[in-house]
Amino acid sequence: MITLTRLDQRVMVINAELIKMIESTPDTIVTLVNGDTVIVRESMEEVVRRAIDYARQIRAFNVV
Secondary structure, three states: OEEEEEOOOOEEEEOHHHEEEEEEOOOEEEEEOOOOEEEEOOOHHHHHHHHHHHHHHHOOOOOO
16 A cells, blocks of 8 residues: 545555556546546656555565
């Protein structure tokens, strides 16, 4: 899950694994696999960075 901010400053959490596409038009539009779209304040690069960080965290291989 990643935290993003809507244009009206409301904070939301979305499942990064459900992101289908991210556009910059110049607003950042996140499209999910079910077709829902969300416009967020973060840049396209920031959304991608957060999604990658999330994927790394859940797939981390920790040797004890």
